Amino acid sequence: MSNGVEIAKNELAMKEAFLSQSKTVLTNEARFMKPPCLRVGLEMEAALVGGNGEQVSEQVRDAIVFHHPFSAQELGASQIEWRTEPIRIDEKGGLNMLVQQAEDRNRFIVKSANQLEVNVLRSGTNPFISIPEIKRTNKKKYELVPDHHNQHRVRKDTLIGHEEKVDVGDAAVVSLLSSLQCNIQAKNFIDAIDLTNRSMMIGPLIVALSGNARFLDGTDTGMADVRMTAWETSHDVRDDDQRKAGKALRVGLPDRYFKDMADYFDRISQHPFILNDPDHALPIGIGLFWQDTRIKVIGDDTLVVEFRPVSIQPSVEEDLAVMLFYLGRLEWSKIHNEELLPIDQVRENRALAMTHGIKPFQELLGIEIDRAEEALLSEGVDDSIHGFMDILRDRVKTGLTPSDKVAKQVKLVEGIGFSRQNALLCVFGLKSFAMSY
Numbered sequence: 476m477s478n479g480v481e482i483a484k485n486e487l488a489m490k491e492a493f494l495s496q497s498k499t500v501l502t503n504e505a506r507f508m509k510p511p512c513l514r515v516g517l518e519m520e521a522a523l524v525g526g527n528g529e530q531v532s533e534q535v536r537d538a539i540v541f542h543h544p545f546s547a548q549e550l551g552a553s554q555i556e557w558r559t560e561p562i563r564i565d566e567k568g569g570l571n572m573l574v575q576q577a578e579d580r581n582r583f584i585v586k587s588a589n590q591l592e593v594n595v596l597r598s599g600t601n602p603f604i605s606i607p608e609i610k611r612t613n614k615k616k617y618e619l620v621p622d623h624h625n626q627h628r629v630r631k632d633t634l635i636g637h638e639e640k641v642d643v644g645d646a647a648v649v650s651l652l653s654s655l656q657c658n659i660q661a662k663n664f665i666d667a668i669d670l671t672n673r674s675m676m677i678g679p680l681i682v683a684l685s686g687n688a689r690f691l692d693g694t695d696t697g698m699a700d701v702r703m704t705a706w707e708t709s710h711d712v713r714d715d716d717q718r719k720a721g722k723a724l725r726v727g728l729p730d731r732y733f734k735d736m737a738d739y740f741d742r743i744s745q746h747p748f749i750l751n752d753p754d755h756a757l758p759i760g761i762g763l764f765w766q767d768t769r770i771k772v773i774g775d776d777t778l779v780v781e782f783r784p785v786s787i788q789p790s791v792e793e794d795l796a797v798m799l800f801y802l803g804r805l806e807w808s809k810i811h812n813e814e815l816l817p818i819d820q821v822r823e824n825r826a827l828a829m830t831h832g833i834k835p836f837q838e839l840l841g842i843e844i845d846r847a848e849e850a851l852l853s854e855g856v857d858d859s860i861h862g863f864m865d866i867l868r869d870r871v872k873t874g875l876t877p878s879d880k881v882a883k884q885v886k887l888v889e890g891i892g893f894s895r896q897n898a899l900l901c902v903f904g905l906k907s908f909a910m911s912y
Contacts, residue, residue, distance in 0.1 A: 489748035492756035497740035500757070504664055506776045513565040513806075513854060514660040517577055517798060518558040520549060520653040521787055522596040523588055526905050528603030528896065530610055531593050539587045545580055550617050551601075551650025552610040557584050561660060564802075565855040574795055574859075581791040594905055598881075599688025599702045599786025601651040602899050606692050609647045616750055620763065621646035623749045627712040635704050637830055638697025643705045651691065652702045653787045657798045658771070659805075661778040664736045667770050670780040671739075672732040673808045674768040676816050678784050679824035679836075680804060680843055684867055685797045686832040686876035687786040693895055695885070699832030699878045702786050703727055706765065726765040728822055732815060739770060767825075784825075789877050796863040803847025806854055832876040840871045 500507070523531045523539070533552035540546045546557040557580055562573045588595050611617045624646035633644035661667035686699025698704065707726045711718070723730040725746045733739045743760045750759050761771055767784040782801055788794045807813075816824075827835050848864045870876065875883075881902055888898035 485751040486747060488753050489751060489756050489759070490744055492753035493744055493748065493760045494740075496757035497744075497760075500772055501737055501740070503775075507661075507663060507778050509660060509662045509777070511662050512563050512660070513569075513802065513856070514561050514563045515573070515798075515802060516559050516561040516658045517573075517794065518556060518654075518656040518658065519581070519787055519791075519794060520554065520556045520655075521584075522551065522598070522601040522604075522651070522653060523553045523555055523593050524596050524601065524603060524905065525593065528900055528905060530604055530608075531591075533610070533612060535591055535593060538591065539584065539593075542587055543580070543583055546584060548612050548614070549650065550611060550621070550647070552612050554612075554650055554653070555584065555595075557581070561658065564857075567855075568857070570799075570857040570859055577795060578791050596653075596903060597687075597787050597789050598690075598903065599653055599686075599700060600691045600705075601653070602690035602693060602903075603896070604651055604692070606641075606643070606645050606648055606651070609645070609650050611647055611650060620749050621649070623747065624710045624712055628709075629714050630708075630711055630718070633708055635701065635708055636694060636696035636698065639694045641692050641694040641696060641705075643691075643709045646709045648691075648705050648709045652688070652705060654702070654783060655685075655785045655787045655794050655798065657782045657785075657801055658779045659782070659802070661770070661780055664778070667778045667780055668733050668735055668739065669809070670805065671768045671770055672815055673805055673813070674780065674782050674801075675728060675732070675766075675818075676813075676821050677801070677804050677808060678767050678782070679821065679828040680840065681782075681797060681801045682784050682825065683828035683833055683836045684800065684840060684870060684876070685785045685788060686829070686878040687788055687881075689878035689882055690885070690899060693899070695882060695895075697882075698830050699876045700786055700829045703767070703784055704829060710765070725763065728767055728818065728825065731818055736770075792863070793866060793877075796866040799851065799860060799863050800844060800847045800867055803849075803851040803856075803860075804843055807846040807850035810850055810853070832879060833871060833874050837871060837874050841868065844868055844871065 523536055530553040536553055536555055546555055549556050559576045564570045564573055585595050634640040634642050661670055688700045688702040689696055707724055710726050713722055743764045768782050771779045771781055773779050788797055844864050844867050851860050884902045885898045888901050
């Protein structure tokens with residue numbers, strides 16, 4: 476059997492298994508019904524780098540993961556993820572519990588890294604690593620999935636950037652991208668779809684406030700947050716006709732809102748599964764569906780809506796502020812039965828937010844933060860929410876995202892004669908850098 480025939484056979488088997496497993500979910504809707512509440516968990520990703528910005532080895536990263544069961548490997552050999560437990564923040568003391576756990580687990584990761592003379596880089600992009608020099612985690616899926624997209628990419632225009640350009644024509648570039656994700660427990664199928672659609676609509680507001688991914692491969696892209704643009708471009712396997720027709724990628728925004736859970740599963744099934752493990756076809760299909768917001772099936776009785784377009788923030792307090800804004804704005808949308816914007820308008824807002832950050836939305840964002848705060852308080856979230864919203868109000872007042880602040884500092888340091896690499900090392904506060912003029 477030729478390799479091509481075997482791949483086609485495996486893909487068919489995976490699709491059949493996925494459709495069967497998703498049908499099991501769809502025919503057991505009652506099992507997934509939960510009482511209404513704000514049960515949320517956070518996931519944070521970051522690069523681990525040495526004092527001169529170098530990649531650390533997979534063995535060093537894995538040593539940290541070994542000691543912290545709430546952490547995990549990522550595509551990049553020097554990339555790590557850690558998470559909180561799902562916690563109800565609409566109960567008395569719930570927000571404080573989430574805050575405490577997020578701070579504690581962040582501190583544990585940083586302490587373990589520092590003991591190994593490694594730094595945790597809180598940036599949505601790792602600016603120090605050249606894309607051709609990326610080292611991937613030694614797992615089959617981290618070989619097959621990026622390679623599939625590299626082999627099937629038709630488009631040649633893989634340069635991105637608003638000021639300087641960087642070539643992201645290698646799908647492994649995702650290993651240089653670090654996100655901040657929020658998971659919300661849905662109360663039923665209808666709620667999961669509603670939360671997903673509303674999350675996609677309001678996503679540009681959160682991205683505008685949180686841009687923290689400007690420098691990639693030593694290049695100043697000039698974008699407040701280039702992370703999703705890099706992912707979409709490097710994973711675009713559409714042919715020219717499909718691109719002209721606006722066929723949706725498996726990354727970013729869909730071409731239309733989701734109608735119901737059957738529609739959601741159907742759209743996942745339209746993309747190649749790449750990996751061959753029919754017993755786990757459902758989580759594999761969902762895991763390779765990198766939409767800005769997606770629905771995960773946890774066990775056999777829980778649906779979780781995962782919000783994904785935000786980059787890791789410069790501090791854990793800012794992580795919490797950004798995601799509390801998201802949760803509050805989402806609750807406000809639900810409470811007021813806000814009409815969904817046309818998806819093409821959302822796409823335009825998203826592009827504007829990723830490129831220019833706060834400034835195009837500056838007048839609006841003050842109102843939106845007030846709405847988010849009001850909604851969370853009405854749902855019983857502790858009034859300590861005020862301090863987190865004030866972090867974001869300060870951003871709106873200055874009009875500066877974390878990316879803007881980094882770029883301003885880098886240009887200042889470059890202006891006194893430092894190289895780009897050394898300026899970045901200085902601005903990100905790494906332990907050592909060569910003062911070369």
